[in-house]
Amino acid sequence: xxxxxxxxxxxxxxxxxxxxxxxxxxxxxxxxxxxxxxxxxxxxxxxxxxxxxxxxxxxxxxxxxxxxxxxxxxxxxxxxxxxxxxxxxxxxxxxxxxxxxxxxxxxxxxxxxxxxxxxxxxxxxxxxxxxxxxxxxxxxxxxxxxxxxxxxxxxxxxxxxxxxxxxxxxxxxxxxxxxxxxxxxxxxxxxxxxxxxxxxxxxxxxxxxxxxxxxxxxxxxxxxxxxxxxxxxxxxxxxxxxxxxxxxxxxxxxxxxxxx
Numbered sequence: 001x002x003x004x005x006x007x008x009x010x011x012x013x014x015x016x017x018x019x020x021x022x023x024x025x026x027x028x029x030x031x032x033x034x035x036x037x038x039x040x041x042x043x044x045x046x047x048x049x050x051x052x053x054x055x056x057x058x059x060x061x062x063x064x065x066x067x068x069x070x071x072x073x074x075x076x077x078x079x080x081x082x083x084x085x086x087x088x089x090x091x092x093x094x095x096x097x098x099x100x101x102x103x104x105x106x107x108x109x110x111x112x113x114x115x116x117x118x119x120x121x122x123x124x125x126x127x128x129x130x131x132x133x134x135x136x137x138x139x140x141x142x143x144x145x146x147x148x149x150x151x152x153x154x155x156x157x158x159x160x161x162x163x164x165x166x167x168x169x170x171x172x173x174x175x176x177x178x179x180x181x182x183x184x185x186x187x188x189x190x191x192x193x194x195x196x197x198x199x200x201x202x203x204x205x206x207x208x209x210x211x212x213x214x215x216x217x218x219x220x221x222x223x224x225x226x227x228x229x230x231x232x233x234x235x236x237x238x239x240x241x242x243x244x245x246x247x248x249x250x251x252x253x254x255x256x257x258x259x260x
Contacts, residue, residue: 001038001210001249005046009210011230011238013223013245019049022240029062029072036248039088039097049248052086052101059086059099079112089128089137102126109139119150129166129175140166147177157190165207167218180207180222187220200233208247223247 001009003021011022014036019027030036030051038047041061049072050061057080062072077099080086084101091098091111099112104122111117117139120126124141131138131149139150142164148154158164158179165178170191178189185201198220201207205222212219212232220233225243232238241247 001047002045003038003047003049005044007211007214009212011212011240012248013241014051014248015242015245019248020241020245022238027062027072029060029074034060035086036246037086037088038248040090040095041088041097043094043096050088052080052084054082054084057081057084057101080110084110085126087126087128090135091128091137093135100128117150120148124148125164127164127166130173131166131175131177133172133174142179157188157195163207165209167209168216169209169218169220171215171217176218178209180205185222189220198233201231205231206247208249210249 001012003010003024010024013020016032017028017030019029027049029049034051034053037050037052039050041048048062050059052059057078059077059079061075063075079099080101083105084103087100087102088097089100090096101110107118107120107122109117109119119139120141124143127140127142128137130136131140131152138152141148144160145158146154146156157177162179162181165180166175168174169176169189176190180187183203185199185205187198187200188195200220201222204226205224208221208223209218211217222231224231228239228241228243230238230240
């Protein structure tokens with residue numbers, strides 16, 4: 001979530017077409033009902049605001065800053081259909097974020113420039129990430145505590161109702177499996193050799209782990225809608241946003257459905 005290229009993830013929210021970035025400009029891109037899908041779509045190392053519009057299957061990407069804070073040159077690209085879940089990631093290791101969707105109706109992944117791949121079930125939560133450290137995002141799904149990764153086997157972590165939050169929590173270049181249990185404010189993060197449990201957050205919090213200090217590893221963090229405050233594990237608490245805002249890093253329907 002690095003919108004300014006300084007190596008740190010930025011606290012930010014999406015509000016019915018407005019992108020508010022802590023310490024940065026406010027961008028206007030999208031509308032109510034759009035799903036925020038920021039990514040490095042041009043490979044320059046800086047995150048670009050972008051949205052997926054479920055009603056049309058179009059992606060709107062801020063391709064360049066016009067020189068006036070908050071103004072974007074917008075590229076509109078069709079990729080997907082109504083009901084698809086956007087899963088942008090770097091699937092080919094070229095440094096660019098690729099347009100991609102998971103279609104629950106036929107459990108098929110559509111990645112730009114690639115043939116469709118059937119993987120998972122209609123009720124699965126897609127969790128693509130680089131689980132083997134080869135630089136490419138791997139197709140993967142979370143199914144009530146079961147993690148299924150194409151070509152990499154299956155494993156177990158969590159249970160039904162948990163929110164999967166994979167990421168590189170130990171800076172080894174490999175995405176670690178992790179879950180947040182909203183009902184209890186508990187985290188389980190699997191690092192090599194162990195899956196320790198952490199108590200951090202409370203019921204109603206939204207998990208927003210990211211690299212907030214430029215260390216190269218994910219840090220557990222939550223956004224608490226009840227007081228519009230961000231809490232970073234063993235770090236700061238920062239009021240930012242409103243109760244109905246969506247942190248742009250959350251594009252999983254399991255998180256967004258209760259808030260739309």
